[in-house]
Amino acid sequence: MAISVVTLGRLPKYLRILKKMQLENINNVSSTSIAKELGFNPIQVRKDLACVSKTDGKPGVGFVVNDLINDIEEFLNINKSKDIIVIGAGRLGQALMNYSGFENKIRVVRAFDVDKKKCDNKKIFLMSGLKNYVKKNKISVAIITVPREAAQVVCDKLIDCGIKVIWNFAPINLKVPENIRIKNEDLSASLAILLNSY
Numbered sequence: 001m002a003i004s005v006v007t008l009g010r011l012p013k014y015l016r017i018l019k020k021m022q023l024e025n026i027n028n029v030s031s032t033s034i035a036k037e038l039g040f041n042p043i044q045v046r047k048d049l050a051c052v053s054k055t056d057g058k059p060g061v062g063f064v065v066n067d068l069i070n071d072i073e074e075f076l077n078i079n080k081s082k083d084i085i086v087i088g089a090g091r092l093g094q095a096l097m098n099y100s101g102f103e104n105k106i107r108v109v110r111a112f113d114v115d116k117k118k119c120d121n122k123k124i125f126l127m128s129g130l131k132n133y134v135k136k137n138k139i140s141v142a143i144i145t146v147p148r149e150a151a152q153v154v155c156d157k158l159i160d161c162g163i164k165v166i167w168n169f170a171p172i173n174l175k176v177p178e179n180i181r182i183k184n185e186d187l188s189a190s191l192a193i194l195l196n197s198y
């Protein structure tokens, strides 16, 4: 089922609190309690969950937490492990590599950089090894955290290696062919929206 980007953006939030409930050995949950926990509209939550869940929340019982987690993970395609690489092991690249808040099957496995001094040959490697690694390990997702001036060249290189999905943090709108999925994160744009949305 196709759902809106806004709904898609809410699903990881549901997942986060469902996983917290799972750790607390809570077996069932109603859409109303999920809505309350997140400060969302209960009708919205019911609609969202109806889009992704194969089971209904039974009246008086609610959803089975484990089943709902599985359904959302399956829907988001994060039920299988996904290895991601980072290009540019500077401040942001290293922060993303060390970030533990991605879904547990999504792992930032390796970073590549042009700067020999940054490479420890454990997690950070020279760019010269990029193509071989991507092909051998069938990597399809990459994060770009290089300076703006280097980003388009890095992007083209990634596509040439076989990368299909790019998450770009450099402040530039990268040009990619139609078959490549890209998200350009733009902190200035987000801040402009925030400051002007009163």
Ligand code: NAD
Pocket (backbone or CB within 6 Å): 087, 088, 089, 090, 091, 092, 093, 112, 113, 114, 115, 118, 127, 144, 145, 146, 147, 148, 150, 154, 169, 170, 171, 187
């Ligand atoms: P940084 O200078 O700390 O790191 C950049 C890294 O990219 C360096 O290790 C450098 O050696 C490497 N690099 C340069 N050219 C390369 C190339 N051609 N191929 C591979 N590696 C290359 O910078 P940063 O602060 O981590 O920021 C990285 C990017 O993210 C920038 O475009 C910046 O504007 C953007 N950004 C940074 C932040 C932040 O909080 N630091 C936030 C949002 C966006």
